Amino acid sequence: xxxxxxxxxxxxxxxxxxxxxxxLTGTLNATVLFGGNNVGFRPMQVLVGDVDSGMKVELLEPxxxxxxxxxxxxxxxxxxxxxxxxFKVPDINVALDRARALDYEPVNxxxxxxxxxxxxxxxxxxxxxxxxxxxxxGEWGSRAELLESxxxxxxxxxxxxxxxPLPPSGPPTHLRRVVIGVPALAAATAMYRDLLDGTIVPDxxxxxxxxxxxxSAACELAxxxxxxxxxxxxxxxxxxxxxxxxxxxxxxDVLGTRFAPG
Numbered sequence: 585x586x587x588x589x590x591x592x593x594x595x596x597x598x599x600x601x602x603x604x605x606x607x608l609t610g611t612l613n614a615t616v617l618f619g620g621n622n623v624g625f626r627p628m629q630v631l632v633g634d635v636d637s638g639m640k641v642e643l644l645e646p647x648x649x650x651x652x653x654x655x656x657x658x659x660x661x662x663x664x665x666x667x668x669x670x671f672k673v674p675d676i677n678v679a680l681d682r683a684r685a686l687d688y689e690p691v692n693x694x695x696x697x698x699x700x701x702x703x704x705x706x707x708x709x710x711x712x713x714x715x716x717x718x719x720x721x722g723e724w725g726s727r728a729e730l731l732e733s734x735x736x737x738x739x740x741x742x743x744x745x746x747x748x749p750l751p752p753s754g755p756p757t758h759l760r761r762v763v764i765g766v767p768a769l770a771a772a773t774a775m776y777r778d779l780l781d782g783t784i785v786p787d788x789x790x791x792x793x794x795x796x797x798x799x800s801a802a803c804e805l806a807x808x809x810x811x812x813x814x815x816x817x818x819x820x821x822x823x824x825x826x827x828x829x830x831x832x833x834x835x836x837d838v839l840g841t842r843f844a845p846g
Contacts, residue, residue: 589679589781591811592672592718593629593640594762594827597655598664598839601628601643602747607838608632608641610750612757612829617734621743624652628746632829635728638758639811641827642670643746665840666824668704668714669762669813671780676701676719683717686779690717705779711772712822713764715780727809757831760846761804762811765818765825772815773803782807787814 596604608614608630617640619628626647632638644667649656658667673679676695680703683690688710690703699722705715724730766772776782782805801817816825826835828846836843 589671589673590809591807592670593642594669595642595644595667596841597644597667601645604643604839606750610753613752616749621647623648625655626745633758663840668716670716670718673717673719679717711766713824755831757829760830761814761828763814763825765821765823766815767819767822769801769817776805
């Protein structure tokens, strides 16, 4: 079956995302794409990669939390760190029907805006990491077209709330994969494959050498836009473990997110 879903980005949350932005643009040579303000939060996105490789990272801060405090409550409970994965779908209603047919119950459904319709799979059902399903319109087309548009119009004309990015201090990098620890590997693999259209690919890692020699089963999945998720069996732990980045040689911990060579 042809894929109808694509992994768009991984979102990281903090009360002040400036250290993350400075790390991404300075150390990882990421490109600022766009951002804006929404009720309860303000997002902005960067590309850790180039026209041919890499993934997008979204940074989230609370904004007007008195109107919607979901992100503030998340930070109160868990602190800064990975918040969700966003998968783009061509038709949100078809995606919702499909989710329900597979015994998932989407929550926080909002289809009121013609340009952005969304729903979420709660982490209780999505193996510890919030999954967002989104139908969006009015975008820039290919990654090459997006980068060309950004170069001509930095910020894409949206209200800019974020700090100045740092100039690159290292070589080009690209975000290769998001590594997620899951207690039930088979069930998590089924969700990312059957609900989210991930294609299982050969695992580049030696799965017998995870965590200083502990034996760990794993499964890696890929999407057409270049996004990858690696699921690693971790009994009792369901969460994003790290973001693996090609082009770095050491591990960085920044505001609750671990960036590791990959």
